[in-house]
Amino acid sequence: MDTYCLAIETSCDETSMSIIKNGIEEIETVVLTQIDIHKKFGGVVPEIASRSHIEYITIVLDELLTKSKINIENIDIIGVTYGPGLIGSLLIGLQCAKTISLITKKTLIPVHHIAGHIYANNLEKRLQFPLIALVVSGGHTELVYMDEDYSFKRIGNTLDDAVGEAYDKVAKILGLEYPGGPKVDKLAKSGKDTYNLPYPLDDDSYNFSFSGIKSAVVNLVHNEKQRGNNIRVEDICTTFQNRVLTVITKKTMRAIKEYKVKNLVLAGGVAANEALRKSLEKLCQQNSIDFSVPRIKYCTDNAAMIGSAAYYAYKKGIIADLELNAVATDSLYDSKFSKKINT
Amino acid sequence: MISLFIDTSSSDVSIAIVKDNQILSNINKNIPNEHSIYTTSFLDNALNEAKITPNDINKIMVVNGPGSFTGVRIGVTIAKVFAYLKKIDIICISSLKMRAISIKHDNCLVLLDAKHDNYYIGLYDKDNNEIIKEQFNNKTKIIELIKKYNPICISNKNLLIDEIKVQKSNLDIKKIVSYYINSKPLNCHLVVPNYLKLPQALEQQK
Structure with missing residues (x-):
């Protein structure tokens, strides 16, 4: 029997809903982004994000049901991002999901936002286990090992800033408009690796650290300005990106070898980074393993990925009742929902 | 219905x-x-x-x-x-208004705590018409309104704003x-x- 999932994602500044069939087939997705609203503040303003979510929540739901021509009664499960994210934003999607569950009596599935990003890849082609997922976004830089569906073991994490955060901060120092991370990637293509910047946490662990290289860029720009030197923005972008991606690629390579995986999965907003995609694709070719990467539109926050993850969470019996709450921070690896399964 | x-x-x-x-x-x-x-x-x-x-x-x-x-x-x-x-x-x-509606009154000032000595304020006549526009304001405004309209003051909890006692009233x-x-x-x-x-x-x- 087919399982249709209505998925809802409002963890940051995108109001998104989707209908996914059997965890793999996208029926319809609606994403309403607030990026233009937050641009003038140089970042997402939580209260403004919450206000925008509530304004559009039923409009997005209506557009989804109208476009997909699916009656809400024919939905089997409701997947919703319960965290991590901006609490005020998460709450809108959560209350929406709980109300739909109350009225339709359909099962509510709590989905972890990072699980969603990993499962964005499952919409491209079925994940192959065991796998290593490299999760890179504005809030995360993690290496995750999975030996089966919806089972997550973190083997590495950032000790300070997330990689996307470092990109955005470097962009800000260089005077690039928010969100600046993608602009660094773009400018890096036309620059040269001429500056002296350190390799970030180039050690034997699977952990990452980006605050050092970020500070190094701050100091570099400051010193060059003091000396009256011209700042070659492209060259800084190239150098910064080279250092960061060298370490990420190196550690990812070690992980896929040590864990003898069949599949490397790239996930999160920074998965849109072209240089990173190319570097990992090459790595996978050399090691003859499958490389999965979401298409660009599924790298940013969207409900389609939540709908895919929700299906596999449901298969594992991870469900919630009407008292499900949103949480701003929650680790995927010791979440109360996965614990329920383990014990 | x-x-x-x-x-x-x-x-x-x-x-x-x-x-x-x-x-x-x-x-x-x-x-x-x-x-x-x-x-x-x-x-x-x-x-x-x-x-x-x-x-x-x-x-x-x-x-x-x-x-x-x-x-x-x-x-x-x-x-x-x-x-x-x-x-x-x-x-x-x-x-604000629903609290005025809940009780019998002449002029009624409804105050809800909006943190940092600020309040949401509504002032209604005996027929629950708005005397002033509902607003976010501070206690200077409240004192001014009390002097001018001599209303009963209510809230969702007991409040003491300087000397002014505000009664909790139920819905x-x-x-x-x-x-x-x-x-x-x-x-x-x-x-x-x-x-x-x-x-x-x-x-x-x-």
Whole structure:
């Protein structure tokens, strides 16, 4: 029997809903982004994000049901991002999901936002286990090992800033408009690796650290300005990106070898980074393993990925009742929902 | 005609189901910071207690503010989604005015704590008409209004503002529902919270 999932994602500044069939087939997705609203503040303003979510929540739901021509009664499960994210934003999607569950009596599935990003890849082609997922976004830089569906073991994490955060901060120092991370990637293509910047946490662990290289860029720009030197923005972008991606690629390579995986999965907003995609694709070719990467539109926050993850969470019996709450921070690896399964 | 009343604007969560002028069920609990967890299950309980299903609801009355931003959004989101799925309209209720409606009075000043010595303020005559526009303001304004209008002062909790004693007053759901029942209903997509206050980021810009 087919399982249709209505998925809802409002963890940051995108109001998104989707209908996914059997965890793999996208029926319809609606994403309403607030990026233009937050641009003038140089970042997402939580209260403004919450206000925008509530304004559009039923409009997005209506557009989804109208476009997909699916009656809400024919939905089997409701997947919703319960965290991590901006609490005020998460709450809108959560209350929406709980109300739909109350009225339709359909099962509510709590989905972890990072699980969603990993499962964005499952919409491209079925994940192959065991796998290593490299999760890179504005809030995360993690290496995750999975030996089966919806089972997550973190083997590495950032000790300070997330990689996307470092990109955005470097962009800000260089005077690039928010969100600046993608602009660094773009400018890096036309620059040269001429500056002296350190390799970030180039050690034997699977952990990452980006605050050092970020500070190094701050100091570099400051010193060059003091000396009256011209700042070659492209060259800084190239150098910064080279250092960061060298370490990420190196550690990812070690992980896929040590864990003898069949599949490397790239996930999160920074998965849109072209240089990173190319570097990992090459790595996978050399090691003859499958490389999965979401298409660009599924790298940013969207409900389609939540709908895919929700299906596999449901298969594992991870469900919630009407008292499900949103949480701003929650680790995927010791979440109360996965614990329920383990014990 | 069966109406569903939802109020999550203060530390209380209040859900009531009212048929004509009879209360079928009423849940009222003080659960500060736990609205997000319990409101939908209270709603489920209220429906069960009234022995009706969501299909039996003809109208939703939701308190859309002012009050706690997050609190208000919880009730309003539930109301919007419920109304959308059941294809019914929403009537918005003021968290200030409903307290004046709940009691007999001449002039009535309703004050709700908005933190840092600020208040949401509503002033009504004996027929519950607004004497001033509902607003976000400080105690200087409150003292000025009290001098000018000599109103009874009420709130959702006992307050002491300088020398002014503000009485806690409870909601009279029947009175509130019958007052609002013929108000202009809104399509769910058009319903938004009435914050009476800009987000901090926008205020700083001003």
